[in-house]
Amino acid sequence: MYAFDIERPSTIADAVKALKDEDAQALGGGQTLIPTLKQRLAMPSALISLTGIGEMKGVCLADDGAVCIGGATTHATVAKEAAAHYPGLAGLAANIGDPAVRNRGTVGGSLANNDPSACYPAAALGSGATIITNTREIAADDYFQGMFETALEEGEVITEVRFPVPEKSHYQKFVQPASRFALVGVFVAKYADGVRVAVTGASENGVFRWSEAEAALSADFSAAALEGLTVSAGEMIADLHGSPEYRAHLVKVMTGRAVTAVA
């Protein structure tokens, strides 16, 4: 790793101030950023750790029933504390990485990084979540802008994520056997006004909504409703773990499994 300083502010205001330095970078749980630094793929002058900020941690319920999760909340905490309110989301959090990774990695860190194979982007997009930063609120539909690309500005910090709670939801992950990241992961959420389907791991453009499946499942919430649909392999990722056609096929299979799990 190149050398850098670490600051551990205890308030959002102090963190935002520290991040004004051009080469400063926010550090969440570090489960992606630290390996990146070890490979010398990043060279920040300072890391601003967000893990000491109490006001960015924890799970609570908003007045409208949405589950609100502080940006610095770990996956393990979400798995435990969101289970009663939003089991689909808690189930997703409970299967990210491994137990030690879940005790460090955070929801804000995952969403800020927007790895095309990460789980949380599927939950946020599939729930129509609101990403709340130190300056504004961003709808999930506007937030994800392609592989590792988000609507976040330099120095902007995800302080909270607000997930509207669906009637039913499930996340199905087909794991890449070596990395255990999602080769394809599908989050299905059934709301009173329709079904949302978000797919991670598959596309060159990062997480996306499968609108044809949303329409079909909104009319008939069963795996059978997907039978006539096809997924284009055009923009799917090609690597040694799977061809675009294979990933396209998995999108439909995993969507069906998610629906079957809760239908």
Added chain:
Amino acid sequence: MASVTMTVNGKSVSGDVEGRTLMSDFLRNDLRLTGTHIGCDTSQCGACVIHVNGEAVKACTMFAVEADGADVATIEGQANADGSLNVIQQAFQDHHGLQCGFCTPGMVMSAAALLKENPTPTEREVREYLEGNICRCTGYHNIVKAIMAASGQDVSAIAAE
């Protein structure tokens, strides 16, 4: 350099570290606690699992500065007060849960975290919990068996001696 102070295995320790000093390096190089092993240094293998404020974490994937003020437990603090092996360590010995032993510190620390959370796990739960701990010798069967035995469950029906 930054000054850090933390409790490690019940003792207060201090040191001066760089921002980039990993917790695993602080333990091994500064405190000379070399029981925390570095197998991969990429967060895959779990040989460096320690407890920070009671939670299992990979010491190679957090900075020492982030543990400032924390209560840290490593494999060196796991034995009983009289120096004898604790229940989990003894079960690893009794059930041949190790061969070369390189992964064992991380396995024992993960097992301790699991049993604290879930005192009588099923075999499947043990295997799932060990997802982030890699052993290249044993094929895992006897590690799983040792952890099941440490939880007080009958392991006579579990295969593989």
